[in-house]
Amino acid sequence: MNCNKATVLMSAAIDGELTAIETDELAFHLENCPECRSEFQDAKNTKIIIRERIVRVKAPKTLVETIVRLTNVIS
Numbered sequence: 001m002n003c004n005k006a007t008v009l010m011s012a013a014i015d016g017e018l019t020a021i022e023t024d025e026l027a028f029h030l031e032n033c034p035e036c037r038s039e040f041q042d043a044k045n046t047k048i049i050i051r052e053r054i055v056r057v058k059a060p061k062t063l064v065e066t067i068v069r070l071t072n073v074i075s
């Protein structure tokens, strides 16, 4: 995966729209690409803040799992 693809997947990941395979691919890229890792961190923080304000208790389980999983990878 290149960084362009990773950026697209990051956006989808934050929206909870990745398949399990895509999540794995993205996680692998983030493990190996510090630039995308920090970009994802920023994007995630921004989106989570927005989401917490709008739908505090309504985040779908799959979204939560995706974010938790990717957070574990990059932290």
Ligand SMILES: [Zn+2]
Residues within 6 Å of the ligand: 002, 003, 006, 029, 033, 035, 036, 037
């Ligand atoms: Zn990258």
